[in-house]
Amino acid sequence: MELTSEERAIAGGARGEASAMAMRIVAETGRLLGADRLIPVHSAHIDGCLYHGDAGVLFAEKLVELGGQVAVPATLNVGALDLLHPKRVRLDDRRRDMALRLMRAYEALGCKPTWTCSPYQAGHRPPAGVDVAWGESNAVAFCNSVLGARTNRYGDFLDIACAIVGRAPRYGLHLPEHRRATMLVDTSLLSAALRNLDAFWPVLGAWIGRNAGSSIVAIDGLQTFASEDRMKALGAAAASFGAVGLFHVIGVTPEAKTRADAFSGHDPEVTVQLTSEMVRIARGWLSTSSSDQVDAVAVGSPHLSFEEMMTIADLVDGRRLSLPFYAHTGRHVLKQLEERGKLADIEAAGVTVVVDTCIVVTPILPAKSGVLLTNSGKFANYAPGNTGWSVVYGSLSECVETAVQGRLVRDEALWS
Amino acid sequence: MSTEMIAGQVLYPGSAEGPLLKLTAPLSFWGGVDPATGEIILGSHPERGRSVSGSILALADPIGSSSSSSVLLELIHNRVAPAAILLGTPDAILIVGCLVARELGLKAPPILVVAREWLHTLPNGRLSVSDGMVRQIS
Numbered sequence: 001m002e003l004t005s006e007e008r009a010i011a012g013g014a015r016g017e018a019s020a021m022a023m024r025i026v027a028e029t030g031r032l033l034g035a036d037r038l039i040p041v042h043s044a045h046i047d048g049c050l051y052h053g054d055a056g057v058l059f060a061e062k063l064v065e066l067g068g069q070v071a072v073p074a075t076l077n078v079g080a081l082d083l084l085h086p087k088r089v090r091l092d093d094r095r096r097d098m099a100l101r102l103m104r105a106y107e108a109l110g111c112k113p114t115w116t117c118s119p120y121q122a123g124h125r126p127p128a129g130v131d132v133a134w135g136e137s138n139a140v141a142f143c144n145s146v147l148g149a150r151t152n153r154y155g156d157f158l159d160i161a162c163a164i165v166g167r168a169p170r171y172g173l174h175l176p177e178h179r180r181a182t183m184l185v186d187t188s189l190l191s192a193a194l195r196n197l198d199a200f201w202p203v204l205g206a207w208i209g210r211n212a213g214s215s216i217v218a219i220d221g222l223q224t225f226a227s228e229d230r231m232k233a234l235g236a237a238a239a240s241f242g243a244v245g246l247f248h249v250i251g252v253t254p255e256a257k258t259r260a261d262a263f264s265g266h267d268p269e270v271t272v273q274l275t276s277e278m279v280r281i282a283r284g285w286l287s288t289s290s291s292d293q294v295d296a297v298a299v300g301s302p303h304l305s306f307e308e309m310m311t312i313a314d315l316v317d318g319r320r321l322s323l324p325f326y327a328h329t330g331r332h333v334l335k336q337l338e339e340r341g342k343l344a345d346i347e348a349a350g351v352t353v354v355v356d357t358c359i360v361v362t363p364i365l366p367a368k369s370g371v372l373l374t375n376s377g378k379f380a381n382y383a384p385g386n387t388g389w390s391v392v393y394g395s396l397s398e399c400v401e402t403a404v405q406g407r408l409v410r411d412e413a414l415w416s
Numbered sequence: 417m418s419t420e421m422i423a424g425q426v427l428y429p430g431s432a433e434g435p436l437l438k439l440t441a442p443l444s445f446w447g448g449v450d451p452a453t454g455e456i457i458l459g460s461h462p463e464r465g466r467s468v469s470g471s472i473l474a475l476a477d478p479i480g481s482s483s484s485s486s487v488l489l490e491l492i493h494n495r496v497a498p499a500a501i502l503l504g505t506p507d508a509i510l511i512v513g514c515l516v517a518r519e520l521g522l523k524a525p526p527i528l529v530v531a532r533e534w535l536h537t538l539p540n541g542r543l544s545v546s547d548g549m550v551r552q553i554s
Contacts, residue, residue, distance in 0.1 A: 025515050032427050032511055047482050053451050053490030059516055135482040155485030155509030157516045172508075213477070214505060240444070243479040288459055360447070382447040384459030 001031040001169075007038060010165060018068030022164035029158055030169025039131055039170045044074040044163035045119050045143075047135030048156040049106040050361055051080040051099035059157060060105035063164070070110040071166035075119040077136045078303075079103040080362040083115070084331065084355050090363040099362075109160065115356035116330030118232065118303040120147060123332070128254045131174050133162035137245075138302045138378065141235030144246040146228065148254030150174050153245045173246055179255060181218035181248050184268035188221035190276060195225045197414055198233070199395035200279070202377030205234035207274070207282040209241025215270065216246055218262035223251035229305055236302050237377025241285070280415070286380035286393035292408045294392060295370030297399045298359050300328030301378040306336045308396075313346050315400040321350035322406040324366070325399075328358045350403075360386045373408070375399050420552040424528030427506060428514040431546030432526055433553070434499035437471035438538055439463050444480020445510070451490035454497070469496040472543040472550075474535045476504030488513030492522050500525050500545040504532035 003011065011023040030038060048056065080099035082088045091099060107113050114122050120142050126132050128148030134140050135154045143149050152172040154162065162168045172178055185208060187195060194200050208217050226249050238244035248256035256262035299312070309329055327346070334355055337343040347353060359365050360382040365372070369388040374380055375396045383391050392408065401409040440462045443449070448458040454469035468491070478484070488510055491497035501510060506529050514524035526545050542553040 021519055025512065025519065028515055029508060029511055033506060033508055048486065050483060050486070052446075052483065052486040053493060055489045055493035055517075055520060055522075056486050058520055059489070062520070137480060137482050140482065152508060153482055155482045155512045157485055157489070158508065158512040159482070209479070240447070240480050242442070243477070285460070381460075385447055385457040385461075385464075390459075 001027065001035060002037050003027060007167070016067045018063045018066035019164055021063070021066065022068065022161035025158060025161040026165055026167060026169065030171065033169060033171050035169035035171040037170050038167040039174060040166055041072060041133045041162055041168045042130045043072050043124065043126055043132045044070065044159055045077060045124065045134040045136060045139050046074050046106060046111050046159045046163060047077040048160050049076050049079050049103050051095065051102050054098060056156070057098050057102045057105070060102055063160065064105050064108045068109050068164050070163040072163055074111040074163040075114040075122070075124045076106055076111045077139070078115055078117050078357045078361060080357060082354055082356045088352070088354055088364055089357065090367065106160070109164070114330065114332070116303045116332070117301070118305065118330060121305045122330050131168065133159055133168045135159035137239035138232070138236035140245050141239045141247065142232055144173055145235055145248065145253050146231050153243070179216065179246060180264040180266070181216050181256070181262040182269045183212060183215035183217045184220060184271040185217050185274055186220045186271065187274050189273055190221070190279065191416070194276065194279065194415065195222060197395065198230060199375055199414070201230040201234040202237040203279055203283045203286065205237025206241045206285055206377050207278065208247065209238040209244055212242055212244055214243070218248040218250055218256055218259070220250045220259060222249050226252040229308055232302055233377065240378045240381045283393065283415070286377055287391060288384050289371045289390040289392050291371065293371045294323065294373045294402050294408045296324040296326065296365060297373045297403045298326040298379055299375050299396060299399055301358055301360065301376040304329040304333065306333045309333055309337055309346070310342065311396065312351065312400060313342055315397055316346070316349045316351070316404070319349065319404050321403040323403040325351050325403040326354055326359055326364065327351050328354045331355050359383070365389055373399055373402055422530055422534055422550045424502065424530040424548055424550060426548040427503070427511050427527040427529060428524060430524065430526035432472065432499035433542065433544040434470050434472045436474060436538055436540055436543050437466060437468060438474040442477035442479040443475055445484035445487040446481035448480065449487055449491065451487045452494055454491055468498045471498050472500045472502065472545060473498035474502045474538055476532055476535050478503055478505070478507040478510060482509055484509045485513040485516070489516050492517045492524055498525050501527045502535060502550065503527065503529050504535050505529065
């Protein structure tokens with residue numbers, strides 16, 4: 001690992017102690033992973049602002065005390081508090097105080113208080129081919145796959161360290177030769193109706209997460225069905241059920257205009273023809289409850305786009321929900337909804353709009369656990385362990401109908 | 417007495433000793449391990465309910481959240497971290513938890529990458545880890 005004379009000077013304290021500490025972390029990670037040098041990054045998305053315990057607060061406040069400032073534009077992922085609706089979160093006073101200190105520390109380091117896991121829908125969209133340092137597994141997958149910018153899966157702390165020094169170790173997905181697909185997942189045998197179902201995409205993501213291992217997957221057969229929100233949902237499930245940082249959708253994503261493009265002219269090392277039976281089995285991974293009971297509904301992991309919030313409003317269609325319904329989004333979307341006069345309608349129907357955070361990272365759901373219906377593969381994966389609630393997976397329209405009618409509403413015909 | 421030795425690639429240096437905890441499914445530390453206690457909490461995980469605390473944790477496939485570095489740091493801070501971590505594949509996210517622990521003056525567990533086949537065939541018992549070598553202790 002070769003550092004430039006400037007980088008060595010930063011590590012020695014030429015730009016202050018915070019930059020020196022950040023450079024030590026960046027350079028040491030690079031050395032341990034076998035990177036040959038550091039490269040400049042153009043932006044960062046920081047996932048370290050969620051409270052997990054006091055050590056993370058000590059680290060962030062130490063960076064602030066030592067004069068740390070980000071050197072590149074940096075957005076912030078979710079925290080443990082909904083700062084606009086403080087009563088939504090049931091943390092005790094001490095944890096609430098520590099969670100707030102952590103969020104404020106990251107703001108003091110110069111990061112933008114976006115508090116969203118969908119920064120790419122809040123205006124943070126690096127162009128294809130540039131190097132960035134992003135954390136939050138779904139944001140990493142989206143950034144690499146849909147935007148074509150280049151980032152590794154930066155863990156908490158390394159993301160802010162890279163942002164402070166404006167550099168990252170040159171290895172992994174920063175290198176074009178590591179971005180080539182090696183595994184082909186062909187969906188063309190599945191019915192067009194299934195591929196055109198929003199709820200299919202997280203299931204496909206879960207299947208890829210469980211089966212890709214360290215391979216980079218290119219998916220064929222989705223050309224006419226892909227949308228940004230569907231690829232967002234796919235990536236979030238793939239990144240939580242596995243370690244997927246990059247996938248290609250042939251004919252859609254920037255590095256996969258054709259199959260040959262995705263595989264850089266090579267043959268796939270592995271080819272899988274996805275069957276409806278494989279989809280049915282993967283769908284089962286997203287539910288831990290088989291009863292008809294539902295006690296609450298949660299949607300929006302990753303945070304819902306403006307279009308997804310409008311879809312909820314359309315599905316509710318002026319009716320009143322009879323189950324608790326949590327819809328998670330970013331402040332950027334809340335503002336748009338307010339401007340269109342839609343927020344009041346959505347809330348009047350009984351939707352609890354949560355911003356800055358979500359139910360699997362902080363206690364929002366009622367303490368007495370029950371069965372949660374969700375259309376998010378990521379919620380389905382993490383909710384049982386993090387909240388004690390069991391989960392049932394369904395489409396967004398099933399989520400809304402269930403909340404309106406107060407009982408599980410299923411449309412099995414969708415999955416044939 | 418050492419009965420068997422295997423060399424690993426050092427991702428984070430150090431030495432440790434403890435009972436083997438072999439995970440039979442991939443695990444994300446965030447969402448998978450309680451940072452306060454070290455207990456495995458992921459609903460679908462076969463080792464759910466076991467504690468990683470003090471173990472030589474054999475994890476062939478680290479997956480999932482980029483907050484796993486935070487969870488490892490909190491486990492270290494709360495003195496319930498694994499004694500050492502043996503991975504089947506290099507993982508940048510867990511390394512960073514150890515590096516930040518060191519910056520905060522805390523002792524972090526060694527992390528090694530060892531051959532995946534070897535991880536799968538490890539017999540239960542105590543292991544020691546030092547200088548990039550894993551030894552079985554009889």
